[in-house]
Amino acid sequence: MNPIDNPYTPGAGTPPPELAGREAILLQAVNAIQRSLNNKAAKSQIMLGLRGVGKTVLLNRINQLAEDSGNHIAFFEATPGQALPEMMTQQLHRLLLKLDRRKKIGKDIQRTFGLLREFAGIFKVKIGEFEFSLTSGNLTGDLNIDLADMFVSIGEAAKNRNTVVIIMIDEVQYLDGNDFAALILAMHKISQKQLPFLFFGAGLPQLAKLAGEAKSYAERLFDYIPIDRLDYKSAQEALEKPALNENVSFEPDALKQIIDETEGYPYFLQVWGYHVWETAKASPISLNDVNKASLRAVSALDSGFFRIRYERLTERQQEYARALAMVGHLPANSTEVAEILKINVRQAAPLRDELIKKGMAYSPSRGLITFTVPKFEEYIKRNY
Ligand SMILES: Nc1ncnc2c1ncn2[C@@H]1O[C@H](COP(=O)(O)OP(=O)(O)O)[C@@H](O)[C@H]1O
Ligand SMILES: [Mg+2]
Structure with missing residues (x-):
C-alpha cells in the first residue's frame, strides 16, 4: 500500500x-471547565497512566477544546531539575497578555502583571530578555504563599472576564516535591x-501517592482519572x-492478532498499524501481513522506544531492571527482586527508588514494584 497514505502516528504526544475510547474522559474535562465558568464547584483533574497510553494526547485535546470555547490555558511539561517558577513564568505572562486583550486596560490585570514580575524577580526567572529584580513588597519569597497569591490574582482577573484559566502540566511526577x-x-x-x-x-501512576505525601488533602482536591489501555472495541x-x-479494511483475524499483541x-x-500498512500489499490486510509486520514492529521498538x-x-539500575523482569510475574515483590x-x-x-525517580518503575501498592513502560519486561527478556 502507498506509504504516503499511511494514517498511523506512532510517537510521543x-x-x-482516531482518538478512540476517550469520550467519557473528554466529557468529564469539558464539564469541569463549563461548571467552573458557571461559578459552580469544579474539580481539577490529574490523569494517571503508564507510558504510551495517551495522556499527552488527551491533555492537548482538552487544551484545544478549552481554547476553542474561549478559555485561557498555560501548558507546560515538567522536566527533572527544573523549578516550578522557571517553568511557569513565561507561559503565565503570555496568558495574562491574552486575558488583557479581552478587556482593555484592566487594573486587575495590571496588578497581576506586577505580581508576576515580582514573582519572577524573587524566584530569579527571566521573562524574555528581562530579568526582574524589583520587589514592591507584595510577595514574600515563600513559594507556598506567593504562588497562591498569584493564582488568586489571576483567577479574579479571569472571573472579571468570564473565562476560565487552566494550568496544564504534563509529566507532573518530575516536579520537585x-x-x-x-x-x-x-x-x-x-x-x-x-x-x-x-x-x-x-x-505516571505514582503521582497519586506523591500528591498525597505533599498534602494530605490532595486526595479530595483532585479527580484522579486513570488512563488505561483501550478495550477491544x-x-x-x-x-x-x-x-x-483510505478504503482499506482488515480481515477479522488480522485485527484480532494486532489487538492481542499490543x-x-x-x-x-x-x-503495529504503521508497520502493517508498510508491509501489506493490498486491502484487506490479512493475518499473514500482520505476522510479517509484527517482526518489524518488535524490532523497531527494540532498537528505539525500549532501548x-x-x-x-x-x-546498577539496569541490573535491577533485569532482575525485575526475571521474577516472572508483575508487579513483583521487592523481596523477590532482591533475592535474584x-x-x-x-x-x-x-x-528501586532510583528507577521510580527516573520514571521507569512504580509501586502499585506497598512492597510491590513494576515497570511504567508496558511490555518492558518482554524487551529485557528478548535482549538480555
Ligand atoms: N485514544 C487513542 N487511540 C488511538 N491512539 C492513541 C490514543 N491515544 C494516544 N494514541 C497514540 O498513542 C501514542 C502515545 O500517546 P501519548 O499521548 O504520547 O501517550 P503518553 O503521554 O501517555 O505517554 C501516540 O502515538 C498517539 O497517537
Ligand atoms: Mg506523555
Whole structure:
C-alpha cells in the first residue's frame, strides 16, 4: 500500500488519526471547565497512566477544546531539575497578555502583571530578555504563599472576564516535591474561593501517592482519572477507522492478532498499524501481513522506544531492571527482586527508588514494584 497514505502516528504526544475510547474522559474535562465558568464547584483533574497510553494526547485535546470555547490555558511539561517558577513564568505572562486583550486596560490585570514580575524577580526567572529584580513588597519569597497569591490574582482577573484559566502540566511526577506541594496548596486556595481556575495534570501512576505525601488533602482536591489501555472495541476503532478512510479494511483475524499483541496499548496500536500498512500489499490486510509486520514492529521498538529507555539507566539500575523482569510475574515483590540480585531488601531499596525517580518503575501498592513502560519486561527478556 502507498506509504504516503499511511494514517498511523506512532510517537510521543502525536495526535492519533482516531482518538478512540476517550469520550467519557473528554466529557468529564469539558464539564469541569463549563461548571467552573458557571461559578459552580469544579474539580481539577490529574490523569494517571503508564507510558504510551495517551495522556499527552488527551491533555492537548482538552487544551484545544478549552481554547476553542474561549478559555485561557498555560501548558507546560515538567522536566527533572527544573523549578516550578522557571517553568511557569513565561507561559503565565503570555496568558495574562491574552486575558488583557479581552478587556482593555484592566487594573486587575495590571496588578497581576506586577505580581508576576515580582514573582519572577524573587524566584530569579527571566521573562524574555528581562530579568526582574524589583520587589514592591507584595510577595514574600515563600513559594507556598506567593504562588497562591498569584493564582488568586489571576483567577479574579479571569472571573472579571468570564473565562476560565487552566494550568496544564504534563509529566507532573518530575516536579520537585516542594514545588508540587506549593502547587497543590495554591489550587486549594483557588477552590476555596471558587474562582474559575483549574489545574489539569498528567503523569505516571505514582503521582497519586506523591500528591498525597505533599498534602494530605490532595486526595479530595483532585479527580484522579486513570488512563488505561483501550478495550477491544476501542482498539478496533483505533485501527479500523483510519484505514477505512483510505478504503482499506482488515480481515477479522488480522485485527484480532494486532489487538492481542499490543494488548490495546495506544502507542503500540499505532506502531503495529504503521508497520502493517508498510508491509501489506493490498486491502484487506490479512493475518499473514500482520505476522510479517509484527517482526518489524518488535524490532523497531527494540532498537528505539525500549532501548533508549534502557540505556538511560545506569549499570546498577539496569541490573535491577533485569532482575525485575526475571521474577516472572508483575508487579513483583521487592523481596523477590532482591533475592535474584542476591542482596537484601534494604540494599535493593535505593536502586528501586532510583528507577521510580527516573520514571521507569512504580509501586502499585506497598512492597510491590513494576515497570511504567508496558511490555518492558518482554524487551529485557528478548535482549538480555
Ligand atoms: N485514544 C487513542 N487511540 C488511538 N491512539 C492513541 C490514543 N491515544 C494516544 N494514541 C497514540 O498513542 C501514542 C502515545 O500517546 P501519548 O499521548 O504520547 O501517550 P503518553 O503521554 O501517555 O505517554 C501516540 O502515538 C498517539 O497517537
Ligand atoms: Mg506523555
